[in-house]
Amino acid sequence: xxxxxxxxxxxSEDINHQFSDMDHSNGFLACGDSxxxxxxxGRLIRLYYENFHSAHPILVPAALYERWKYQNCLHQVVKFIxxxxxxxxxxxxxxxxxxxxxxxxxxxxxxxxQAHLLYSIIMRARNETSKADDSLTQAIDIALELGMHREDFxxxxxxxxxxxAESLRRTWWELFIWEAYMATLNKxxxxxxxxxxxxxxxxxxxxxxxxxxxxxxxxxxxxxxxRIFTEDEGVTYYSSFSYRIEAVRILARVLVLNSLPETHxxxxxxxxxxxxxxxxxxxxxxxxxxxxxxNIDEMLFxxxxxxxxxxxxxxxxxxxxRPRFPDSMFSICPVTLFxxxxxxxxxxxxxxxxxxSKKLSNLLSVRSSAQSYSPIVVFGSLLCGLVQLTAIHSHxxxxxxxxxxxxxxxxxxxKLLRSNWPLAQEAxxxxxxxxxxxxxxxxxxxxxxxxxxPQRNQRPNTAAIETARSLPVGDDAIHGHLxxxxxxxxxxxxxxxxxxxxxxxxxxxxxxxxxxxxT
Numbered sequence: 001x002x003x004x005x006x007x008x009x010x011x012s013e014d015i016n017h018q019f020s021d022m023d024h025s026n027g028f029l030a031c032g033d034s035x036x037x038x039x040x041x042g043r044l045i046r047l048y049y050e051n052f053h054s055a056h057p058i059l060v061p062a063a064l065y066e067r068w069k070y071q072n073c074l075h076q077v078v079k080f081i082x083x084x085x086x087x088x089x090x091x092x093x094x095x096x097x098x099x100x101x102x103x104x105x106x107x108x109x110x111x112x113x114q115a116h117l118l119y120s121i122i123m124r125a126r127n128e129t130s131k132a133d134d135s136l137t138q139a140i141d142i143a144l145e146l147g148m149h150r151e152d153f154x155x156x157x158x159x160x161x162x163x164x165a166e167s168l169r170r171t172w173w174e175l176f177i178w179e180a181y182m183a184t185l186n187k188x189x190x191x192x193x194x195x196x197x198x199x200x201x202x203x204x205x206x207x208x209x210x211x212x213x214x215x216x217x218x219x220x221x222x223x224x225x226x227r228i229f230t231e232d233e234g235v236t237y238y239s240s241f242s243y244r245i246e247a248v249r250i251l252a253r254v255l256v257l258n259s260l261p262e263t264h265x266x267x268x269x270x271x272x273x274x275x276x277x278x279x280x281x282x283x284x285x286x287x288x289x290x291x292x293x294x295n296i297d298e299m300l301f302x303x304x305x306x307x308x309x310x311x312x313x314x315x316x317x318x319x320x321x322r323p324r325f326p327d328s329m330f331s332i333c334p335v336t337l338f339x340x341x342x343x344x345x346x347x348x349x350x351x352x353x354x355x356x357s358k359k360l361s362n363l364l365s366v367r368s369s370a371q372s373y374s375p376i377v378v379f380g381s382l383l384c385g386l387v388q389l390t391a392i393h394s395h396x397x398x399x400x401x402x403x404x405x406x407x408x409x410x411x412x413x414x415k416l417l418r419s420n421w422p423l424a425q426e427a428x429x430x431x432x433x434x435x436x437x438x439x440x441x442x443x444x445x446x447x448x449x450x451x452x453x454p455q456r457n458q459r460p461n462t463a464a465i466e467t468a469r470s471l472p473v474g475d476d477a478i479h480g481h482l483x484x485x486x487x488x489x490x491x492x493x494x495x496x497x498x499x500x501x502x503x504x505x506x507x508x509x510x511x512x513x514x515x516x517x518x519t
Contacts, residue, residue: 039089044082051085054206054298055374056121056178058114058170060163061210068164071111074118076101081122084420091126091420099131110157113143114171121178125375127422136182139175140192148172149198151220162215169218172200173241177248181376183255184313194252203241206299221245228281240299243278243286247306250274254314268318268344272352275311290366298372305363309380311356312387319349321394323386324434350394357387361406370416375423378414382427385410389434407435 049062059078060068070078080098083089102119105112116139124132147153149172158165176193183191201218208215224242253271257263289300316323361384367373388403388410395403411432417424 039083039086041079044079044086044089046082047085048078048082051371052081052122054372055302056118056174057206057209057299058117058167058174060167063212064163071107071109071115073101073105073107074111074115077115077118077122081118084122084125102135108142108145110143110146110148110168110171113139113146113148113175116142117171117175117178120182121375124182125378125421125423127426133182133186136179140179143172143175144192144196148175149193149196149200151199151201154200163209166204166209166215166218169200170203170241172198173203173245177245180248180252180255181379184251184309184379191252191255194249202245203239205237205239206241206297237285240286240297240303243282244299244303244306247278247303247310250278251306251310251313254310258313258317265344268314271314272344275307275314278307289363296367296372301363301366302374302376305360305377305380308356308360308363309383312353312360312380312383315349315353315356316383316387318344319346319353321350321353321387321390323383323390353387354391354394357384357391358406360384361388361409364409364413370413370420373413373417375421378417378421378424378427381410381413382431385431386434389431407431 045065046062049065053059053062059065059070076094076098080094083094084091098119102115116135120132120135120139123129123135143149148168153172154165154168158168172193176198179191179193199220199222201220202224203209204215204218219236219238219242223236224238224246227236227238230236250271253274257267257271260267286300289297289304291297360380364377364381364384385407388406392400392403411428414424414428414431418428
């Protein structure tokens, strides 16, 4: 990302004289200028591929883009998305021209499906919901009209080009994925891409697609779903994109379940089982989302993210936690049921909701920059932060720091994204205001400040006991050892511990008393 910024700044310095004709009050170019006179067209395409493509990889790889000669409308959308990652151009420079071109183009081709799909994603990121919904509707209309949900479509319309056929398969599945995510923010549960029979084959691995290697014979969704019961489960290799698709299918099941006025215990338990089973059946090579060089497997990252997001949407409305949602988000949560399964009581739902939010925030901690994030991250991150906020009040002050640190992480992620996406700005503002209204922010403690005293009749924490046993005698031990006071000031309590570290007395007396009590 720094390299991109430096290059944009270099361009800016070379063409400073052109900015005298730009109206900085509204971000539009003056008459006679064009965006290409400020930032070359090729640069906008490169920004698209370096920042957006990996999160929604439906177009051919960057090296093949110029050869494909995409339709002008799709090409315009690519430039428009790329402009959002430029520090030279204003995000609105290509906004009006892109919208006009999309609405004036009457051709109903798969390129228009791709154009409307990508436009829907970026407009949702811009928080222009109506345009995002309209474009998604048009993309699905054209896709179903053309038959993109059938297996033979990709081979028939690709002209024998493997990467084009792969691009068409990816386009259908990305449409399926994006519709499900958009449905989490609306009251409707009409999932048209899920409602039709589709036998489109699964995409290949990203590394294969991005290279000039031959695209392997694609696997079917049916074989992927039955892999658990076959003998070659550990032999047949499925891409990260495949696991992402399965994760979104589970998310769609949650949305359908949440749309029902009342849920049967078996239906609820089945979806809850599926969420856990998805994690259990991941192969060994799909347990890490980051390789030894620090590269993120974006498709696998989104797959994990989707599972934890779906878990929160399933369990949250059936528990006792009550976050305050913004008006434009998460209205699909149902009314809490009166009759609950013994294995999924309200307490269990609360535990699973907080656990899912923890795991989702753990994913956010893997990345140090916002490059290549999808707008779907905003949806789950906001929900995660709101759940952690309600957990503070549910768990009490003992692990307040633990939940607060996770909220700070979510706010940091949204802060990085808000420079490009108004959707992230809205989420950031809502979460920060909710924190300010509902809880007292704890400042950084100094060694001279005291923390809350522990409540009586709390069972001891084994982790704290072992830590205390390993500490040197005395509070002022030095020469490479940490004192108990320093330890308690710089290590936050663990959520779920009823005897946090900062409640420890002198380590030796603490350890002796436990030996006496539990011998």
